Amino acid sequence: MTNDVSDWWRTAIIDMEPGRIALRGQPVEDLIGQISFAEMIWLMLRGERPDPRAAKLLEATLVAAVDHGPQAPSIATARMAVTCGVALNGAMASAVNMLDDVHGGAGEQAVELYHQIDAAGGPDAAPEQVDQWRRDHGRYVPGFGHRFHPVDPRAPALMTLVKAAADKGVVTGRFRQIALAVEQHLAKTASKPVPMNIDGATAVIHAELGFPAPLARGLFVLSRSVGILAHAWEQTEQGGRNKGPTPPKYRWTYDGQT
Numbered sequence: 001m002t003n004d005v006s007d008w009w010r011t012a013i014i015d016m017e018p019g020r021i022a023l024r025g026q027p028v029e030d031l032i033g034q035i036s037f038a039e040m041i042w043l044m045l046r047g048e049r050p051d052p053r054a055a056k057l058l059e060a061t062l063v064a065a066v067d068h069g070p071q072a073p074s075i076a077t078a079r080m081a082v083t084c085g086v087a088l089n090g091a092m093a094s095a096v097n098m099l100d101d102v103h104g105g106a107g108e109q110a111v112e113l114y115h116q117i118d119a120a121g122g123p124d125a126a127p128e129q130v131d132q133w134r135r136d137h138g139r140y141v142p143g144f145g146h147r148f149h150p151v152d153p154r155a156p157a158l159m160t161l162v163k164a165a166a167d168k169g170v171v172t173g174r175f176r177q178i179a180l181a182v183e184q185h186l187a188k189t190a191s192k193p194v195p196m197n198i199d200g201a202t203a204v205i206h207a208e209l210g211f212p213a214p215l216a217r218g219l220f221v222l223s224r225s226v227g228i229l230a231h232a233w234e235q236t237e238q239g240g241r242n243k244g245p246t247p248p249k250y251r252w253t254y255d256g257q258t
């Protein structure tokens, strides 16, 4: 029999009664001081405690993506919002809203691409699947290339950790092989070098750990929120009022009627 009041929200995440809080069936006091924040994220999202070595890999991605400076639209938004008098919560919400398909979404798309290649047979299917992806979605392959860094230093650091984890049997390493095959194909076919970037490497880890593609975006948002908070707080302490995206002496290009 259903209870129309208690069944209004159904959840397997948390159970509570006065004096008791249990998350995924585990009393919160058994978790506090016992598990890392990355393990807690895993437990909340997947309902089980991870192998700590797998959680370390997840944690590495969370560390890697925290910040990419005030030219990143999300970070700039946080700082501009603060100078408009928006409090930290509002500044963070404004900034997180910038993280969508184009800024912050490449990780999710890269996980999808890796899964597509995996379903088509693995690394050997990469060239054909990448070409198909470009026909379907446009010339930019998610997770590769960078406007600022010739080599994104975060990608090789993460890939080294995946290799070590695969060597120890923590993950299979099959998505690492797929991503390397994509990189090799792009090296042969793109008009300029487009090595793997942080989103491509993070997507390898998310796929290796079994996170579904949409969660890749959510995990990126969790990580970038740290940088967003740091910049919002720094701007709060610096002060400044009503700052736009450029110093006021620089004008935009007007190309309308004169």
Ligand SMILES: CC(C)(COP(=O)(O)OP(=O)(O)OC[C@H]1O[C@@H](n2cnc3c(N)ncnc32)[C@H](O)[C@@H]1OP(=O)(O)O)[C@@H](O)C(=O)NCCC(=O)NCCS
Residues within 6 Å of the ligand: 106, 139, 140, 141, 142, 143, 144, 145, 146, 147, 186, 190, 191, 192, 194, 197, 198, 199, 200
């Ligand atoms: C990040 C990005 C916008 C940087 O692009 P850029 O270095 O300014 O490159 P350009 O737009 O000037 O393109 C230059 C050439 O490199 C190619 N190229 C760049 N990134 C590519 C990619 N990811 N896949 C395939 N080709 C790519 C372009 O097709 C273009 O080739 P063409 O001259 O034959 O048309 C681009 O690499 C991209 O969109 N990557 C995918 C999205 C992504 O991973 N974003 C997260 C970045 S951390």
